[in-house]
Amino acid sequence: MSKQLIMYNNIQPLSNKHAKWSLSVENHEFISHMNSSPLLATEIPFAAIEYPVIFSATAVEGEYMPLAVMGLKDNQNLLLNDKRILSTRYVPAFIRRYPFVLGGDKASDVMTVCIDEDCQFFSKDGGKGNRLFQDDGSHTDFLKDVIEFLKDYQHRADLTRTFTKKLHELDLLEPMSANISFKSKENENINVGGFFVVKREKLKTISDAEALDLFKKDGLELIYAHIQSLSNFNRLIDAISAKLENNK
Numbered sequence: 001m002s003k004q005l006i007m008y009n010n011i012q013p014l015s016n017k018h019a020k021w022s023l024s025v026e027n028h029e030f031i032s033h034m035n036s037s038p039l040l041a042t043e044i045p046f047a048a049i050e051y052p053v054i055f056s057a058t059a060v061e062g063e064y065m066p067l068a069v070m071g072l073k074d075n076q077n078l079l080l081n082d083k084r085i086l087s088t089r090y091v092p093a094f095i096r097r098y099p100f101v102l103g104g105d106k107a108s109d110v111m112t113v114c115i116d117e118d119c120q121f122f123s124k125d126g127g128k129g130n131r132l133f134q135d136d137g138s139h140t141d142f143l144k145d146v147i148e149f150l151k152d153y154q155h156r157a158d159l160t161r162t163f164t165k166k167l168h169e170l171d172l173l174e175p176m177s178a179n180i181s182f183k184s185k186e187n188e189n190i191n192v193g194g195f196f197v198v199k200r201e202k203l204k205t206i207s208d209a210e211a212l213d214l215f216k217k218d219g220l221e222l223i224y225a226h227i228q229s230l231s232n233f234n235r236l237i238d239a240i241s242a243k244l245e246n247n248k
Helices: 041-047 141-169 208-216 219-246
Strands: 011-013 036-038 053-057 064-069 100-105 110-116 173-181 189-198
Touching: 011 100, 041 064, 041 141, 041 219, 053 219, 064 141, 064 219, 100 141, 110 141, 141 219, 189 219, 208 219
Parallel strands: none
Antiparallel strands: 011 110, 036 064, 053 064, 053 189, 100 110, 173 189
């Protein structure tokens, strides 16, 4: 799988210049180019019901990122409906936090609330949607909730790194690839690769102590949810097949 492109185009710190801005996110057009979305470890059981959940190596040695797969090729999202809204019941937190994000130096514990100023869902005159600031300049309840969500996201992202490091330490992750053929005029073939999965055979080789540690930290639940989720690749294959049939 290719690494998903970032959603943000113009990240700027939230400030008093946004005093009259309001927000109403009406669709997921901003992820139409993304074939996957990062997941927090705690999201895996929920996402696994509808998405294939895989792991992608990051730039940091021994760290991996869980991903919810939405397409089988670059710039392909197969899960958006005609209204450009995700057809799944569960929407990853990475997507739900848009157009907000925490920026700054995490090492110094100083993080700044930022927004994508180019987000099409902002109204700059206090019109449609939820206001970010009260008339007196204080945060609205909406913005307070957003900030708490961002803080929680950051905390869970740290836990996710701990979980994937453990998978690496136990040597549970294996690279996986597949070649998928479709019967069409073009006889399209798609090579899917560059991602990692947990193999049941490797899981059976860890010690009883390691298995118990994973169990007590809910790691086994996440692993088995991930393994079961791989059958959801069929959903994406069916979506491509349906499009090819319609194009005949």
